[in-house]
Amino acid sequence: MTISNQKAFDSILSMAQNMLRLAAERAQSPVTPEMIEKELTKLSIMMEDDFVLVDRDALVDELIRRSSRTVGENATLSSGEDHVAWLDAERKKGWTYWQRYSEYMEARIPWTALDALDVATDEVLSQLEDPTREGAWDRRGLVVGHVQSGKTGNYTGLICKAADAGYKIIIVLAGLHNNLRSQTQVRLDEGFLGFASDGEDRPPVGVGLIDSDLSVRPNSGTDRTNGGDFRTANAAAIGNISPEERPWIFVVKKNKTVLERLLHWIRNRVADHVDPETGRKLVTNLPLLVIDDEADHGSVDTGENAVDEQGKPDFEHEPKTINRLIRSVLHHFSRKAYVGYTATPFANIFIHERGETQEHGPDLFPAAFITSLAAPSNYVGPGRVFGSASSTPEDLPLVRPLSDDEFQPWMPPRHKNGYRPRWQGEDRVPDSLAEAIRSFVYACAVRKLRGQGSKHSSMLIHVTRFTSVQNAVVNQVAEYVRDLKGRYTRGIELENLEASMRTEYQETFLPGMQGIRSALVEGETLEDFSWADIRAVLPDVLSDIRVREINGTAKDALDYAENDGTGLKVIAIGGDKLARGLTLEGLCTSYFLRTARMYDTLMQMGRWFGYRDGYLDVCRLYTSQEMVEWFGHIADAAEELRQEFDNMVAAGATPKQFGLRVKSHSVLTVTSRAKMRNARAMQLTYSGDLLQTIVFPNRKEDITANYNATDRFISALGPSTDLNDQHFVPQGQKWNGHLWRNVSALNVISFLRDYRTHSASFRIMSPLIADFIEEMNKDRELTRWTVALIGKDSGPDDKPHRKVGGCSVNMLQRKRTTEHADRYSIKTLISPRDQAIDLTEPEWRAALDLSQKTWRNDTDRNEGKEPPSEPRGPQIRHVLGEGIAEAGIPARRERGLIMLYLLDPEGAGVDELKDADPVVAWAISFPSSTSERKVSNSRYIANSVLWGGLNDWVD
Structure with a gap:
């Protein structure tokens, strides 16, 4: 599209958008295709000269896309x-x-x-x-x-x-x-x-072209x-x-x-x-x-x-240079006013809110406000790309997980400056990176065929922080691109290459596009193309691709502005300069092996997040299986932060009262240790939390030990009632399983001390949880428990029931997510409704009301398009812990809920579990509490507000 054509397109689009807004308000209905056609017909008369320059179908498509956001x-x-x-x-x-x-x-x-x-x-x-x-x-x-x-x-x-x-x-x-x-x-x-x-x-540029008033x-x-x-x-x-x-x-x-x-x-x-x-x-x-x-x-x-140590500021403290x-x-x-912007606030919440010196004034703690922005529906972020820590690869259509042997012989996780990457003894890119480059070529070709050829398209390669090693990668990538270009423009030794690329496009790339559209694309009609169509534009596409090195020593630059008319097609290779802030326009393909171990650094490296209207289906992320797990865990941590935040907003809290906990990964740190000077690996409370086992040992003796511990636990509980015999069961719900009420805390503590959790479990350490319950008992909290043994409640009952503690229940099917030699990891264990087991009807309705009030309609949080129709876990735990005084609902902090499940070892996809006993999984829902009882845990980190206590902020 030429500059004049683009100007005409933008002008019509702006006018049409305003007219459609008014038309929708008048009709009190969403924008329809008929409305769009009607308003464009009016504009075609008013702006006849502009309409000659544009593609009306493209206008309609863009207006439909925008109207669905x-x-x-x-x-x-x-x-x-x-x-x-x-x-x-x-x-x-x-x-x-x-x-x-x-x-x-x-x-x-x-x-x-x-x-x-x-x-x-x-x-x-x-x-x-x-x-x-x-x-x-x-x-x-x-x-x-x-x-x-x-x-x-x-x-x-x-x-x-x-x-x-x-x-x-x-x-x-x-x-x-x-x-x-x-x-x-x-x-x-x-x-x-x-x-x-x-x-x-x-x-004049931008707004200066709209308003030329120099004054x-x-x-x-x-x-x-x-x-x-x-x-x-x-x-x-x-x-x-x-x-x-x-x-x-x-x-x-x-x-x-x-x-x-x-x-x-x-x-x-x-x-x-x-x-x-x-x-x-x-x-x-x-x-x-x-x-x-x-x-x-x-x-x-x-x-x-x-x-x-007493929380008093050291007025003689010497802050670090930039902060100072x-x-x-x-x-x-x-x-004065100071507003910090970030997507990864992990470091900012560790700023001590009382930090101040006489020479430099207060520290940058956001004492006045913290605002959490919701993402538009077309935003693709961690929650949609990676799901959660337990999502399986097939749930992640944008991601191509790489096994270690697909990249480590070429780029080991630990290497030094001056390292020379080699693949199978040769100075060339590994097969997985060659595949990623071809994926970018297909993406550029599809975009060109869709009329997006004048738009920027980028590929990111981030595999090392050393500039000397980046330079070697640049040379290898440039050589591979030169080879592809030479073969397609000259037709030399092309037959085998073309045949393999045709097969790759038809059997892998094209089905991948369709899978992404099915899972992630709404409000858009994105066209597919045959290999013949792709083949026809490949020589031009390959001729347009540039390879750029982006680091502190390279002279290359991402000159998007200079290529606005034609669109820059660039493969950008770099390290820190690509890792944070720098926008890669039209990013389609990412090849990412960086092994940073901090939440904020990893998340900021995610240049592939953002908006991909019109081409999301051609985007791909190539990264290690371990990184997929890490990013999933970070997505969980970020969502936990937002849930905590929403509950505090609903309670009318201030930033100074925002006691915050952030998940700590067994390998990752939350942010750099230096930024966590004011954080302590510290006393921990599980109040208001949901804990669930998703990582299990895969040794048969451990599985049997846990099954036997569960058998003893349930046997000691006495007769059960049917799981449908709850205080309140919403209409249309049916349960499969057993229920016990008013179980003593001692029974639960004994079970947790018997149960063996896996050392790789991020948060679930049975002995520590048992310690916490004992501590809370001293304040007469968590003294009486509801125990539910939950079986599969729908679908064909083709698996025999298994007995545990004399109670028969059908097993759940949970396939493992990632292959690990020492463990069996699954998707999220519980069903969303499970935490509502045995709520009274007023409690259930109060929790639902709070769930709807804290629903943000934020796509990246995987919340669904409509407000929740069932209460969500954090809000259930809040209602049980706080009560709702105006509704006459008392707090029930003495009540804990433990949910037990038997997982079918045959359906796990783990060879070591063949013929094993059922895998026992459990989840505990803790009501929120104001108790100051805590247990020591080095795996959780808290900011200064939390460890200072919520009652200290009244000066």
């Missing part, structure tokens, strides 16, 4: 301390920067997403202070988004609104590398400044060139800033030299007051907004002992 609901924890509410409709009248940014975004995102952006930026801005408010004020918050989900677009909108409201100095902290800083500056040129900040001419142009103290960061020359040229001037923006790296220059300029050219007590230079007439992009990276103080300089910048303004 939804956006979930955000959630915010906030503190009203020293905050005056100020943002209302009257205050927003006449806002220029937001209006033109909104208009600019109309052609780029669905109106539902634009409306959501408006709501989200209002929500964050309202948590900041009115910039016109007199006196000193300080608001610090955190916005938690999703990896590659549009955080830059969100904070660009926030910047526009903040500038409209009267914030005069806006500083954007944009990563640690020049290319990321430059990329951010380009985005802000387009969305806020309205001109290209790379020369004296400063031609409203903001000022920029930095530019988009690679060396365009804040320099001494900038400081001299800017001079002094007055409150009457249009706002100034500075897009700077988190770099010691740059931040020191900026701080020097603030002290010597901007400050208008000196604090008579401390002698500190202050800016009192210019309100400041600091946006900290990737706030968990570089900004967190990793110094030791910011707070002593950011805090110092804020400390020189009497009116």
Whole structure:
């Protein structure tokens, strides 16, 4: 599509989108294909010249796609301390920067997403202070988004609104590398400044093409060139800033030299007051907004002992350099707001909320607010790519898991700088990487045939952090691409290659596309193509592909802007510079072997997350089986964090009350040890948790020992009732199994001490759980238990019932997920309804009501399209622990629930379990509690708020 054609397409799209929004509001119904045709017919008369340049079918497809998008609901924890509410409709009248940014975004995102952006930026801005408010004020918050989900677009909108409201100095902290800083500056040129900040001419771009009024142009103290960061020359040229001037923006790296220059300029050219007590230079007439992009990276103080053992701040503490300089910048303004943006807040929640020094001011703990952004329905993130830690490979259609022997002979997990990768003794790519490159070639071909040839398409290869090794990989990849190109353009020695690629495309790639569409694509019709179609465009596709090395020493760059008309087709090979923040436009294929062991580092490396409208089905991720497990575990950890967050929001808590636990993996660490100075491997509570066994030993003697322990446990319980004989069974539900009520805690503790959990189990350590129950008994909690033995409740009953403790039950089928030599791992054990066993009807309905209130309609959380029709586990545990006073529902903290299951060893897919006893699995649902009873566990990490206790925050 030419530039003029694209301009016409965008113009029609923007107009049509607005007309459809009004038509849908008038009809009080969703947009239909008939509505789209009707509005386009009107526009074809009004915009006749533009319609000649565009493909009407493509317009219809894009409008159908956009009309099907939804956006979930955000959630915010906030503190009203020293905050005056100020943002209302009257205050927003006449806002220029937001209006033109909104208009600019109309052609780029669905109106539902634009409306959501408006709501989200209002929500964050309202948590900041009115910039016109007199006196000193300080608001610090955190916005938690999703990896590659549009955080830059969100904070660009926030910047526009903040500038409209009267914030005069806006500083954007944009990563640690020049290319990321430059990329951010380009985005802000387009969305806020309205001109290209790379020369004296400063031609209009983005919003500047919508509003050409030079009198409203903001000022920029930095530019988009690679060396365009804040320099001494900038400081001299800017001079002094007055409150009457249009706002100034500075897009700077988190770099010691740059931040020191900026701080020097603030002290010597901007400050208008000196604090008579401390002698500190202050800016009192210019309100400041600091946006900290990737706030968990570089900004967190990793110094030791910011707070002593009693929780008191050490005012003489010396923070680490970047943290110190950011805090110092804020400390020189009497009116300031700081907003951190991150998708991985694991490091930020470990900041001690009392950390403060006299010289640098408070630490960056988000004391004012934490906002969790919901993802639009077309966002593809960890929850959809990896499911959970227990998802099987067949559940993950985007992922091609690699066995160790498919990459380790070429790139061992541990190698040194200077290592020379070899495959089968030759200087070439391994077969799995060659397959991935061909997958990218097919993706480019399909996109070209779909009319997306002028769009960017990228492939990521991330296998080592050493630049010398990256260079060797670049040479191998470039040679393989040259070979493919040479054969297809010259027809030399092509017959066997073409035959194998035809088979690969028809039998693997094409069915993979169809599987992805079935599992993940909605609201789109994506066309398939025959091998003949693909073959016809392969020479051109291969000729367009470029191989780029992206690291600190390479001169290559991802020059997307220079290729806007034709679309850059690039294979990007690198390490840290590709790992965080840098956007790979049109990313289709990823080959990822990096073995970082930290939640936040791994998640940020997930460049493959994001939006893939029109081509999700051609995307593929090649990574190790171990990484698939790790990412699944991280997805679980992130969801646990969000669930905890939602419950705190429902309770009206503040960030200071946000006691948070984060899963700790047996191999992974949550974030770097340095960032966890304020976290303690510590005293643990299971209150409010669901624990379930999903990892089992595969030795027959261990299986038998657990079966015998269960047999003794159930035998001691006495007669059971039918599992359908509950206090309340919702209409249409039927159960298979046995139920015991008012079982003593001693019986449960004895069982847990007898049961052998596997050492690789991330959280389930039976003796520790038994210790916890004993501790809670001292406060008369978890003293009476409900025990359920649960069998398969639907489907053909073709397996014989097995007896345990004299009770007959049919076994569940649970196939193993990943092959391990020492264990049997399964998918999630329990059914969602199981935690509701033996609730009273009022409890069940209260838990359902709370589940619906905390439902965010967030696709990446795998919540489903509709609000839940059954209560969810976290909300059940909350209702049991807290009760609902207004509904007359008392707390039942004395009641625990343990659910027992027999898994069929023959259906496990594990050779070692043939002829074994049934595998006993169990789950425990703990009601929430305010008890301070804890047990020691080095596998769980808690932030300072939790280990400080929730009752200490009243000063």
